[in-house]
Amino acid sequence: MGRYGQRMSRLLLLGLVAAALLAPVPTGAAEPAPARGLAFERNGDIFLARADGSRPRNLTRTPSREYAPAWSPDGERLLFVGYRDGNAELYVARADGRGVRRVTRHRGEDLTPAWSPDGRRLAFASNRRGEYELYVANADGSGVRRLTRLARPGYGSFSPAWSPDGRRIAFSSAGPTPENPELYSIRPDGGGLKRLTRTKGDVETLGDDGMPSFSPDGRTIVFTSNRTGEGEVWVMRADGSGQRRLAGLPRRDDWAPRFAPDGRTIAFESRALGAGEIWLVRKDGTGARRLLRNAVAPAWRP
Secondary structure (H helix, E strand, O other), rough: HHHHHHHHHHHHHOOOOOOOOOOOOOOOOOOOOOOEEEEEEEEOOEEEEEEEOEEEEEOOOOOOOOOOEEOOOOOEEEEEEEOOOOOOOEEEEEOOHHHHHHHOOOOOOEEEEEOOOOOEEEEEEEEEOOOOOOEEEEEOOOOOOOOOOOOEEEEEEEEEOOOOOOOOOOEEEOOOOOOOEEEEEEEOOOOHHHHOOOOOOOOOOOOOOEEEOOOOOEEEEEEEEOOOOOOEEEEEEOOOOEEEEOOOOOOEEEEEEEEEOOOOOEEEEEEEEEEEEEEEEEEOOOOOOEEOOOOEEEEEOO
């Protein structure tokens, strides 16, 4: 892909998304959320569809953008990023999209949220102290604590993903390697930092790794990498070994892979010229098929 597409890939891998002002969620009767479903972003709103992609419905219906949906472990609450108060903050709603409540309150930008497996804590990226670093907080937004100290000017840390046992958080950072985001893991207390990927990317060579997601058994991490020239879906063991390409669509960038709750399939977003689709692929890399058009940022309901 061209240099413009490459730069866009870098920006999206770091989670630097622009959003507009968020408006209130509509009131009135709400259809029950499907027990097995997939949340996603479409036209700047959060939608929810059945696991087979059918019956998508808008949960937020605002004139501006909400994005980065993330389900609580019990599937009863949906976390997302919104701009209702003028800057990127975290909000939580019930599974039907109602009862929206603001979780974080700061003048900085809070992005790429993730729940802990027990539902008691959140991890997210924030530039509230200058550069983007990872933070953890209680589920109600209290007790915010800085987790990483890797950023340097213009190069931060993003996209935390908790391991199913809650002992590790995988994430992407370009702090130690400017122009080349790599994957790391760290304990929720900020100790035990470990680098998981080592590519040869730089300002001239693509090698960005980002958007990690653990398999339900915690043994595998699926992630996005453009080390071959286009964004593709890769997998590795949780310790970073055994890295291999899993799937990729020709002349497209494939990002944000997420394991289904049963661990058998992976949903990911695929983009070409700005248009996004959600695709599914088996955990062995076979059977890729399109699930949803005009949709990005898949998030399986547990």
